[in-house]
Amino acid sequence: MPLLEPTKKKVLVVEDDDATLKALRLALEKAGLAVLEAKNGVSGVVVALEKHPDLILLDILMPMMNGWEMLQQVREKDDWGKCVPVIILTNLSADEDAQIRHIAELGPSFFMVKADWKVEGVVEKVLETLNAEKVPCP
Amino acid sequence: MQLVKKQRILLLATVLMILLTATFFTWKQVKSSTEGTALYRFEQYASRDVANVQSALNFYISALYSAQGLYEVYPPASQAEFSNYFKRLIRPDRYPGILAMVFVEKAGGQYVIKYVEPLVGNESAVGVDLYALADRRIAIEGARDTGQITATPKVLLFASGKNRPGTVLFVPLYKAGASLETTEQRRSAIIGELDVPIVVQNLFDHVLAETRDQNIALEVFDGTDMTEDHLYYDSDETKYPLGAYTSRFTLIKQLKVADRVWTLKFYALPEFKLSLFAELAPMLTLIIGTLFSLLIAFVIYALTTARDKAILIAKDITKELESVNKSLLSNDKELSRKNTIINEQLQSLLESKKAMLNLLQDLRGEKEKLADEKTKAENLTNDLKKFKLALDNASDQVVITDGEGIVVYANAAVEKITGYNPEEALGKKAGVLWKVPMPIEYYKNLWHTIKEQKKTFIGEIQNRRKNGQLYTALISISPVLDNSGNVPYFVGIERDITREKEIDQAKSEFISLASHQMRTPLTAISWYTEMLLDGDAGKLSVKQENYFNEIYTAGRQINKIIKSFLHILRLEAGTVSVNPIALDVADMSRTVVKESKLDIEKKHLRVTERYQESLPTVHIDQELVRVVLQNLVTNAIKYTREKGEIGISMDQVKRGATIDGKTAEGNSLVISVHDTGIGIAAGDRDKIFDKFFRSESAKLLDPNGNGLGLYMARKMMDIVGGKIWFESEEGRGATFYVLLPVDEKNLV
Numbered sequence: 001m002p003l004l005e006p007t008k009k010k011v012l013v014v015e016d017d018d019a020t021l022k023a024l025r026l027a028l029e030k031a032g033l034a035v036l037e038a039k040n041g042v043s044g045v046v047v048a049l050e051k052h053p054d055l056i057l058l059d060i061l062m063p064m065m066n067g068w069e070m071l072q073q074v075r076e077k078d079d080w081g082k083c084v085p086v087i088i089l090t091n092l093s094a095d096e097d098a099q100i101r102h103i104a105e106l107g108p109s110f111f112m113v114k115a116d117w118k119v120e121g122v123v124e125k126v127l128e129t130l131n132a133e134k135v136p137c138p
Numbered sequence: 139m140q141l142v143k144k145q146r147i148l149l150l151a152t153v154l155m156i157l158l159t160a161t162f163f164t165w166k167q168v169k170s171s172t173e174g175t176a177l178y179r180f181e182q183y184a185s186r187d188v189a190n191v192q193s194a195l196n197f198y199i200s201a202l203y204s205a206q207g208l209y210e211v212y213p214p215a216s217q218a219e220f221s222n223y224f225k226r227l228i229r230p231d232r233y234p235g236i237l238a239m240v241f242v243e244k245a246g247g248q249y250v251i252k253y254v255e256p257l258v259g260n261e262s263a264v265g266v267d268l269y270a271l272a273d274r275r276i277a278i279e280g281a282r283d284t285g286q287i288t289a290t291p292k293v294l295l296f297a298s299g300k301n302r303p304g305t306v307l308f309v310p311l312y313k314a315g316a317s318l319e320t321t322e323q324r325r326s327a328i329i330g331e332l333d334v335p336i337v338v339q340n341l342f343d344h345v346l347a348e349t350r351d352q353n354i355a356l357e358v359f360d361g362t363d364m365t366e367d368h369l370y371y372d373s374d375e376t377k378y379p380l381g382a383y384t385s386r387f388t389l390i391k392q393l394k395v396a397d398r399v400w401t402l403k404f405y406a407l408p409e410f411k412l413s414l415f416a417e418l419a420p421m422l423t424l425i426i427g428t429l430f431s432l433l434i435a436f437v438i439y440a441l442t443t444a445r446d447k448a449i450l451i452a453k454d455i456t457k458e459l460e461s462v463n464k465s466l467l468s469n470d471k472e473l474s475r476k477n478t479i480i481n482e483q484l485q486s487l488l489e490s491k492k493a494m495l496n497l498l499q500d501l502r503g504e505k506e507k508l509a510d511e512k513t514k515a516e517n518l519t520n521d522l523k524k525f526k527l528a529l530d531n532a533s534d535q536v537v538i539t540d541g542e543g544i545v546v547y548a549n550a551a552v553e554k555i556t557g558y559n560p561e562e563a564l565g566k567k568a569g570v571l572w573k574v575p576m577p578i579e580y581y582k583n584l585w586h587t588i589k590e591q592k593k594t595f596i597g598e599i600q601n602r603r604k605n606g607q608l609y610t611a612l613i614s615i616s617p618v619l620d621n622s623g624n625v626p627y628f629v630g631i632e633r634d635i636t637r638e639k640e641i642d643q644a645k646s647e648f649i650s651l652a653s654h655q656m657r658t659p660l661t662a663i664s665w666y667t668e669m670l671l672d673g674d675a676g677k678l679s680v681k682q683e684n685y686f687n688e689i690y691t692a693g694r695q696i697n698k699i700i701k702s703f704l705h706i707l708r709l710e711a712g713t714v715s716v717n718p719i720a721l722d723v724a725d726m727s728r729t730v731v732k733e734s735k736l737d738i739e740k741k742h743l744r745v746t747e748r749y750q751e752s753l754p755t756v757h758i759d760q761e762l763v764r765v766v767l768q769n770l771v772t773n774a775i776k777y778t779r780e781k782g783e784i785g786i787s788m789d790q791v792k793r794g795a796t797i798d799g800k801t802a803e804g805n806s807l808v809i810s811v812h813d814t815g816i817g818i819a820a821g822d823r824d825k826i827f828d829k830f831f832r833s834e835s836a837k838l839l840d841p842n843g844n845g846l847g848l849y850m851a852r853k854m855m856d857i858v859g860g861k862i863w864f865e866s867e868e869g870r871g872a873t874f875y876v877l878l879p880v881d882e883k884n885l886v
Contacts, residue, residue, distance in 0.1 A: 027665075061654075091661065093708075113657075115697050119664075120668065120672070
């Protein structure tokens with residue numbers, strides 16, 4: 001893992017597809033953000049709880065543990081975890097897939113279908129969320 | 139008079155004898171008559187010929203005497219003059235047989251040939267001394283001494299390449315004015331002679347043409363000796379040489395020729411006959427006569443015997459008749475008595491017969507009726523058997539209930555599908571055994587349809603088998619109406635469609651999975667292309683930028699396709715979310731048209747939009763309407779040729795109004811999209827809204843279409859309670875109509 005500069009905001013990208021992961025890294029770093037990576041839900045939980053990123057970009061379909069289960073764990077295990085902003089970045093469609101029908105319960109800030117968005121758009125949304133006023137969370 | 143056999147035979151013999159004798163004499167007569175006629179005919183011809191020959195010869199002789207006279211008065215002085223004379227005088231066609239005319243001049247003791255006509259071919263004869271030839275000399279001397287024409291005996295003359303038998307006539311020529319009374323005077327007055335060779339054959343051939351046809355032959359002899367040496371002419375020498383044939387008719391005549399005598403022998407050839415009938419007459423007479431005699435004899439015989447027989451028979455019959463007559467007379471009385479009795483009985487019989495016939499008639503009628511009934515019953519039984527068999531073997535479950543839904547019949551398939559056998563189902567309320575509770579509205583709807591609306595209800599239902607297994611069924615329940623409109627029975631048919639559902643489910647899941655999986659690499663393509671275009675990997679040339687743009691566009695296209703697949707799945711699963719908002723449909727339509735501007739301009743299409751004034755806003759899902767409009771407009775553009783026309787119009791219609799045969803159930807908005815494109819073929823009309831259907835002509839214009847547009851459009855209309863249909867004429871264009879309900883209560 002690369003060294004992090006304290007002033008940069010940290011984004012955890014949880015994504016199992018290498019190409020997608022790399023593209024996100026490039027785009028986010030270009031925008032001046034520090035990028036943490038995890039390739040499945042299990043390592044995702046570990047990195048999140050350890051590094052406390054400022055935002056999590058979360059894919060759903062992953063081996064070993066999917067995004068939904070990971071988010072559940074993050075939300076439960078940690079006070080920080082309850083409030084960390086999460087952008088779901090998946091190729092599943094929200095309204096139809098049983099797996100993610102109740103993703104809303106876990107309070108993501110936004111839901112994006114990768115194929116429908118430019119990578120630039122994703123970065124914009126990330127920055128928007130990071131700079132938004134903090135909503136008090138229980 | 140009865141004849142004894144002996145007498146009969148005697149009579150027969152006598153008759154026969156007489157007749158045969160008569161025949162014999164007749165035959166003899168006929169024969170001699172025939173003979174006589176033949177002989178007569180023969181003699182006729184022969185005599186005629188003799189006369190002809192004689193006159194021909196006389197003709198020649200007189201011509202020669204004329205020549206003699208002329209010669210003495212005007213002797214020719216040269217060969218040329220001689221030729222002239224005799225060319226005209228003696229012509230071979232007039233005098234057949236005459237070979238030439240020769241002038242022989244007395245020169246001392248010689249008679250030398252001086253002139254010859256014709257000279258050609260006979261030049262060698264000039265100067266020849268004829269006196270040296272014996273037979274010539276005798277004739278010359280004879281003519282000189284007598285002053286008459288003389289003839290040589292038979293000589294051979296060279297003519298037409300052969301030696302032919304002939305004679306030479308000599309005509310004495312004297313000094314003009316000399317006295318010719320005595321032989322001495324003649325001898326001293328002679329100056330020469332005309333020598334005339336004659337080929338006898340030619341002469342006779344000419345004269346005897348007709349005789350030959352009659353099968354009568356002629357032999358001509360010099361002198362009286364009828365031998366070969368003296369033979370001048372044999373008309374039939376090839377078939378019957380001299381002496382070869384002795385004829386039944388022969389005639390010998392003698393002819394005077396100058397100072398000689400010729401003998402003519404005529405004889406009938408074997409072919410000489412009278413007419414066929416005449417020849418055969420005697421024979422025929424004999425045969426016919428004999429036959430006739432025999433016939434008469436036979437007839438007489440037969441008659442006499444017949445007559446005898448007849449007489450005998452007649453005698454017998456007479457005897458019998460007499461005895462019969464006696465008995466008849468005695469029976470007569472008896473009969474008349476019996477007759478009366480019979481008549482009475484006959485009457486009563488006739489009456490009973492009438493009665494019976496009537497009865498029979500009635501019975502027959504009854505029998506026919508019965509037969510009819512029986513056939514009807516049989517047919518019915520057969521039909522019922524067939525139906526029962528069909529039902530029992532049907533794979534679908536058939537349940538018949540009474541008006542309240544109590545089962546009165548269940549077929550064998552009930553057990554196969556539900557696990558409960560028909561007996562268990564009888565008497566119970568339909569479906570209760572295997573039912574899985576559905577929402578109460580479902581049952582309400584079902585009963586309403588079949589009992590109140592009296593229509594067939596079709597729907598899907600979940601059931602549970604006896605072994606606890608759940609299955610999906612497609613049910614169809616129909617009411618059976620009697621004549622007064624009551625429903626005494628319901629017929630329910632259920633089909634186990636679990637398998638189909640599973641397959642469908644699997645398909646949908648597969649498409650869903652595939653679509654999602656495709657999105658991951660698609661994301662990579664899009665994002666990296668995006669970053670390339672942003673210059674993240676270095677500055678791009680114009681070309682590179684263009685190429686990457688193409689890739690990006692293609693990537694967007696793939697995403698669009700995936701989205702539509704997923705959309706359909708959602709529609710089918712019924713999980714599409716509908717968010718009705720107040721929508722200005724006209725506005726949306728304008729946007730859709732604007733989005734397609736490029737394609738419209740590329741094909742030089744003329745687009746007219748007409749939106750009715752003050753159209754109401756419709757509460758409807760925006761996305762839904764957009765998709766439908768986009769679909770119709772894109773189709774219109776795609777399937778219309780260059781320079782075609784597209785027309786879009788929108789109107790409000792009131793409840794109950796009819797548009798193109800469809801009635802609006804409430805206030806509605808009607809959108810029509812019209813084009814002058816390829817239209818829809820009659821055969822494709824029913825399939826146009828089918829999933830994945832593409833017509834042949836559509837495939838030609840756009841091979842890449844997925845056949846889902848109209849399918850989706852219809853599904854969406856089903857969701858919002860709208861309608862979509864079309865009118866089209868193949869090759870002329872199509873108009874698609876969309877009816878959207880305006881009223882609130884039609885919202886989902």
